Amino acid sequence: MKRKSIGVLVMSYGTPESLEGVEAYYTHIRRGNPPSAEQLEDLTNRYRSIVGGVFPLRENTNRQVAALQHTLDELAGEDSFVCYQGLKHAFPYIEDGIAAMAAAGITKAIGIVLTPQYSVMSVGGYMKRAQEEAAKHGIAFKSVQEYHLHPELIEALSERVKEGLHKFDKQGADTLVLFSAHSLPAKILEMNDPYSDQLLATSAAIANLAGVKKWQFTWQSAGQTGQPWLGPDILETLEQISEEGITSVLVTPVGFVSDHLEVLYDIDIEAHEYASERGIRLERIRMLNDDPQYMAALADSVLIVHRELE
Structure with a gap:
């Protein structure tokens, strides 16, 4: 009953x-x-x-x-x-x-x-x-x-990373996996807030399960509040890696779980155009939804x- x-x-x-x-x-x-x-x-x-x-x-x-x-x-x-x-x-x-x-x-x-x-x-x-x-x-x-770090979450995301890497030549062997999440005001660092550490832990767990060696983390979608936000922003990161000669990137938004504006515009339109202008092919994993x-x-x-x- x-x-x-x-x-x-x-x-x-x-x-x-x-x-x-x-x-x-x-x-x-x-x-x-x-x-x-x-x-x-x-x-x-x-x-x-x-x-x-x-x-x-x-x-x-x-x-x-x-x-x-x-x-x-x-x-x-x-x-x-x-x-x-x-x-x-x-x-x-x-x-x-x-x-x-x-x-x-x-x-x-x-x-x-x-x-x-x-x-x-x-x-x-x-x-x-x-x-x-x-x-x-x-x-x-x-x-x-x-x-x-829930196992089902990590497995679902790692499968999407592996799927995404297959879009590239040599199954993404030369592709950088770029994990991202919504930035927050930098003052959280003074509060011993766990946000940054948890995002890095999620990213590392996915990379490990997917067998990814080339990855890094970046921030996106910072607010315009006149105060410092966590960085570097994804556009700054794309600028940096273009100078390093990287030409293919798989964006993995681990801080987001569905298709919404920060994904469909900030990544798929804004970051995609910025990367293309610098000779970088940018793809994104499927969202969890x-x-x-x-x-x-x-x-x-x-x-x-x-x-x-x-």
Whole structure:
């Protein structure tokens, strides 16, 4: 007999539902400060540049939540889990997901963020919002802290690296695998934040399993805040490796798990054009999206935390 349902809040950054929603979305990111006309035009044009605009990005997250629900249904045994979506900068917001749980009578819940590596400034922020909202509704809430070395995650990514290297001559023997992730303000280094170390650990584990010898790590998609962000940026790295004579690169965005703007624009358009201008062939691995192995990593992480809640 199934026990009372446990809520699972699946959290991610969020994206607007249409081009008309970009301004409200950008304003939320900027903590209520509307973007300038130039900033709004730049972001809107980036969405226009990717195939399908914003719509595939929202659908990616919806499919991930549905796939995690299906995987938990298969693995949970006598327990019953119900997945809810909670976004940082778009509806349904994190608070909306918690409110929906409360309305359904859920009293225990687990949070997981669609980012494998922990930082107090990213994953930690999601968790804080969810924890505070859950407390208002009397929901016992616990989050998955990170899953950056989960075997299913590493295997899924290593298979994509091997697949990607086969696009090149000599099966990528001369290709540099360039791991990347979203930059954060450099002040996290003063906070002993684990983000950088976890990203390097993920990258090293993938390279080891895929048998990759030539690899390095770089940052991308830094915000324009007037303060230093972690670097070097991917464009700076491409400049450097072009000077070293490297002519083929496989970008592996280990800090991202789906096709979204930072992948489809920042890598596939901006970095690709920059590399091409320097005589570098740049390819990218397939993103995880709702890959069964990735779903297994998420579900297993949820089940581990659930046992701790018992």
